Amino acid sequence: MNSLTAHELHQLLLNKKVSSVEITEAVFKQIEKNEDKVKAYVSLTKEKALKNAEEADKRIRSGENIPPLCGIPIAIKDNMCTKGTRTTCSSKILNNYLPPYDATIVKKLDDLLAVPTGKTNLDEFAMGSSTENSGYFTTKNPWDLKTVPGGSSGGSAAATAADECILALGSDTGGSIRQPASFCGVVGLKPTYGLVSRYGLIAFASSLDQIGPITKDVTDAALLLNAIAGYDQKDSTSVNRPVPNYQNSLVNSADKLRIGLISDLMGKGIDEDVKKAIKTAARVFESMGAIVEEVSMPTFEYAVPTYYIIAPAEASSNLARFDGVKFGHRSKEAPDLINMYYNTRKEGFGSEVKRRIMIGTYVLSAGYYDAFYLKALKARTLIKQDFEKAFKRFDILISPTAPSVAFKIGEKANDPLSMYLSDIATIPVNLAGLPAISLPCGFSKGLPIGLQIIGDAFAEEKTLQAAFAYEQHTDWHKKRPKL
């Protein structure tokens, strides 16, 4: 039962074939069985889950209008604030943090009586591509426990793939939803910047962060996006525009769809198996009547360096508040204020977080600001313009989500540059604030490959439609890991 999708379970709930409590119990049974191996969760919230499940069952029995996610177990990445429930960002510095408020999307899901299973593991403060930077433990890829699940939303992707939840929320700053979705063989959608409220998402890089769904198929991604999208007064960067019903875009047609295959992401550094799978995917689209052409995005080669200036710059400021004064860890070695700061942050942050705080502080410093930060902003504009040009010719763009399938745990842990490059296909999308979805499109050495579909700003509908049509013509999303 826990291997079903949300839309399948919704039908069973409506037809009273199953109760939310039963689904929830099944999910927690799966967690009990597999969590030792997968290690997707930092904290479980079974009590709250069962409470919501019972409420959901009551509502279903009452015959009220039941929203699609009512009574459906959902995992939440542990960088989204849950009132009174430990929220750690997988960092020791927030080991004991109980938020005094709910993130807007958490509140929205709670209002729908979705069932929160727990808080999933991530690279500390969402900085990483493998969950190896978690302050607690590394999550394992359910397809091969010796490989990483990707990151930073590795916990959410692994929990979804391992049926330890029905669907999940991730956050994506440079690929943190799409890359783990790709590695774990599930669907991951990063919405347009400003479509989903960031209020309550513990910021890594404010101008890039966006919350989005990690699900077992495209339909579930549309349902979850419906539940979380929309303007929020509490987030000034959220956009005040009407939100369509994304379920309406689930149309099985790609006829005359103009698709640009990004040639810059099909060359050096991309695994042969991955290239082959993407080319095959292009042919699937063509078979549906789509027109696929190659498109070159010459600014992409600057995307990773641009990202690694802007994101750390914002992070260095966003993470300043973890200072031992108000919440979270405070060092016991605190003879005076300065040493309290030093020791708290020294003990609380892991090495990747420290590295990025240092980079960010450096690029914003007097004398370096113009050479680094300002220049990166200009490069970001150029990357945006490359996309704008491309979307004059194409409805959607496609590429691999990641250059390779999931890599071995430890393989890149000591090589930050090669780790950074694994986000080469996803980072440009965040810099331009565009929507993009990753969905399964093949396997290499038994590990899933992800196809990335990029849409124009607020063109989630077109993006979802293309993904849905592709999914209807393939079976990749139906493959499940054997644990």
Next chain:
Amino acid sequence: MTNWETIIGLEIHAQLLTESKMFCSCSTKFGAKPNTNICPVCTGQPGVLPVTNKKAIALAIKTAIILNCKIEKTSIFARKNYFYPDLPKDFQISQYELPLAVNGFIDIEVEGVKKRIGITRVHLEEDAGKLVHKGSARIMGAGESLVDYNRTGTPLMEIVTEPDIRSSLEAKVFMETLQHLLQFIGVCDAKMEEGSLRCDANISIRPEGANKFGTKTEVKNMNSFRAVAKALEAEEKRHKEVLQEGGKIIQETRFFDDIAETTIGMRSKESAHDYRYFPEPDLVPIEPEHAWIEEIKKTIVELPTKKAERFEKDFELSKADAEFLTSTPAIADFFENCAKHYSKPKIAANWIMGDLAAYLNANNLTIDKIDFSPLKLAEMLGLIDKGTISGKIAKIVLAEILKTGKNVQDIIKDLGLTQISDESEINNIIDEIINNNPKQVAEFKSGKDPVIMFLVGQVMKASKGRVKPDMAQELLRRALS
């Protein structure tokens, strides 16, 4: 001996009179219990986001308009990064590049001479919290430090002047003029002693006629107009002494010691901050629409200087009177309304500046906080002119109105204060006085004419001032002739 020219520029922080904070809906009310006006946003909890207070922007725009500034079509917030426990996010949301408004000026008058001081910029930012230390005045060395975040996030407006100020006196007058303006348009209560108006100064000196500025120092901790004058005087003197002895001024921040009346240098390490400003990614640019600015313009009252000039001309008042009557919009409105209903503005002015002002001062009140209307004052003054009450009685009536809030007529009736104009009633009093004062009556009759004044006084006393003195005299003379 070199003649030196002093160059001063000021950086002013004014707390804006909004109900809620700059980026959240917490109250800005002063004096609440520590850490009661706080929320996840203003305590910098992980994950929170700021939302700009539109009222604060409106008040800053209003100020920018009266400071003759250009309001920028697009302005942005920036983060000013530094670690301190009173700053929950460890960055302050402020403005750096692209402030709200630029290029303005204020005209001030120093010892009768008018002078224009340029305004470089007006921008918005948030205030920090308050620290209380145990065992030391500062955090370093304190055994324990407590923080109150009630003030955290209070909207602040920063006003920066051009280096156009040439003396400590000009600086003081500038601050007084600015205070008056800010209070007058109701954007800030602007009390330096309470910290709702604060000021730092950059000061340098150069030989008269030189083109290049000297090395400047920044003076902080000036908590009154007097302190502004004293601190800058002291710092100016120090600069001169150092330079005349062949020394060098070090660019640094110096604190004013109010008691010793000197400035004290901080270790330059403490002031050498790199704030790593960058655009605040959590906020969108401020782009005030033209129509909104016009709407704000309409809420601006006639400014004090203009009003005073008009009062001087229209009501034939002295400059000093006109300035007094325009010290606040409430006083000016009161006077103008009264003058509408009473034809002798100078007399109305005298009552407002005299008895009324004394009452307000003594009770620490302002004219808009009392139950007394300009109409009541006009009515009372009319009754004096009609002879219903005397000027002396009017003082009693006014005091009574202020005390009870009752009507003029009621008070006069209740206290029996109407002037006695019935001759027979006055003659009854006069008969009594003549009977009781045989000695003075005899003196008067023997030719000592001035004694009449004593007898008039007795009549006044007996009638509790309700007889007109000239009438009393006339009837006395008649009775004694």
